[in-house]
Amino acid sequence: MNKPHRDNTDRTLIYGSHPVIExxxxxxxxxxxxxxxxxxxxxxxxxxxxxxxNLNLRYMSGIQLDSLTRxxxxxGVAARVGFFPYDDFDTEILRLKDSQRxxxxxxxxxxxxxxxxxxxxxxxxFGVDLVVLSKDRAVSVTPAVEKASAGSAAHVRxxxxxxLNRSMETLKSVGCWIFGTDATTGTNYFEADLSGKMALVxxxxxxxxxxxxxxxxxxxxxxxxxxPIGSLNVSNATSIVLAEAYRQSFFIKSGPQV
Numbered sequence: 001m002n003k004p005h006r007d008n009t010d011r012t013l014i015y016g017s018h019p020v021i022e023x024x025x026x027x028x029x030x031x032x033x034x035x036x037x038x039x040x041x042x043x044x045x046x047x048x049x050x051x052x053x054n055l056n057l058r059y060m061s062g063i064q065l066d067s068l069t070r071x072x073x074x075x076g077v078a079a080r081v082g083f084f085p086y087d088d089f090d091t092e093i094l095r096l097k098d099s100q101r102x103x104x105x106x107x108x109x110x111x112x113x114x115x116x117x118x119x120x121x122x123x124x125x126f127g128v129d130l131v132v133l134s135k136d137r138a139v140s141v142t143p144a145v146e147k148a149s150a151g152s153a154a155h156v157r158x159x160x161x162x163x164l165n166r167s168m169e170t171l172k173s174v175g176c177w178i179f180g181t182d183a184t185t186g187t188n189y190f191e192a193d194l195s196g197k198m199a200l201v202x203x204x205x206x207x208x209x210x211x212x213x214x215x216x217x218x219x220x221x222x223x224x225x226x227x228p229i230g231s232l233n234v235s236n237a238t239s240i241v242l243a244e245a246y247r248q249s250f251f252i253k254s255g256p257q258v
Contacts, residue, residue, distance in 0.1 A: 013144045015069040015078035017042045022151030029082040031055070035154045037062050038154065049056020051091045073147075084141040089140030089159040089167060092130050096197075099129075103245055104199040105170060106132045106178075108213050112205055113139050118235035119202070120200065122150035123214060126242040127249075132167055132199075164201075168216050171199050180209055181216030181229035181241065189221045194245035195252075203236050 013031060014020060022044070024031055026111045033056040036043045072210050096102045105128045110116050123131050134161070139145060140160065146153045161167045168178055179192065182200045194200075201207035201217055214220070223232060223240055232240070 004137055010082060012143065013069065013078055013080055014195070015074040015148050016046060016147040016151075017075045017077055018151030019146040019149075019154070020077050020079045020151075021045065021145075022154040023079065023081060024050065024055075026154035028085045028154065032080040032082075033058055034070060035060055035065055035078045035080075035146065037065055037076035042075055042077035046077070068217050071144075082132060084146075084158075087130070087157045089132065089161050089170075090212055092157060092159060093170055093174060096129055099197065101121070101195065102129045102176070102197050103127060103242070103249070104130045104132065104176065105238070105242070106149075106164060106168065106199055106201040106202060107134065107138070108209050109134050109136070109138045109204040109207075110202070111137065111139050112150045113142060113144040115139070115205060115233065115235045117145045117150075117153070119238050120149040120156050120158070121152040122235070122239040123240050124149075124156050126239075126246040127243065128156065131156055132164070133158060133160045134164050135160045138204075140168045164213055165216050167200070168201070172218075172246070178218045179216050179241075180220050181237065182208065182214075182220050183220050184222060186220030186222045186223050188224050189241050190244055192219060192221050192242075193248070195248040198245065198248075199254070200238075200241055200245070202234055205234055 014023060022032065023029065035058050038059045052187050062076065065074055065076065069078050105123055107119065118130065140152055141158060156180060172178060176197045176199050178201060182201065201213060203207060223237055
């Protein structure tokens with residue numbers, strides 16, 4: 001697992017065109033300085049989109065940037081920024097408490113940075129109001145995750161909690177239905193009503209939902225499939241269900257009943 005590259009007590013280094021540009025656009029964390037390879041696509045795009053926007057630009061060679069980021073797939077740009085700005089769970093629940101519709105995504109010990117990055121990209125695209133990550137045995141939002149998310153992580157509200165089950169009980173208390181996912185059992189996802197106040201719980205790679213987390217779900221749903229492979233990658237399965245929740249909420253008058 002890639003660890004975040006930290007070069008000061010309150011700063012970290014992100015890299016790649018989308019993570020850097022979307023972080024600037026989101027304005028949720030301080031951007032201290034930007035490192036660029038002169039004449040790179042990232043250089044041209046930054047100048048085109050932000051121009052003379054008081055960005056602290058530092059030019060260096062590709063070899064120097066590769067050494068700085070410890071990843072040759074940096075697309076010619078990196079930025080020294082503040083740590084990722086996690087949101088507070090209790091504050092977010094108060095914000096969503098009186099909503100008629102909300103979509104919360106709970107991730108039970110997702111460990112692969114690419115999976116988390118792809119999931120955050122889908123969360124951004126399909127209107128997820130809050131992503132809840134487990135603190136233990138799970139990847140955090142590292143620079144590798146931000147790159148895999150194509151910068152989407154900058155626009156998603158994300159919190160980390162110690163006890164997922166306690167957080168699920170809090171969500172139930174404000175009117176959320178909790179939908180757990182399983183590869184083989186439960187209601188087909190497109191037959192469930194995903195249009196109101198809901199939380200979708202996705203399990204870890206390989207092992208799925210932990211027993212206590214599964215037992216705390218109100219409804220289990222599945223993605224029906226055929227062929228010799230028994231399950232989808234967790235990021236793919238998440239995208240499918242989030243797309244259906246978005247469709248039911250915004251493209252039809254009322255979702256089908258469970």
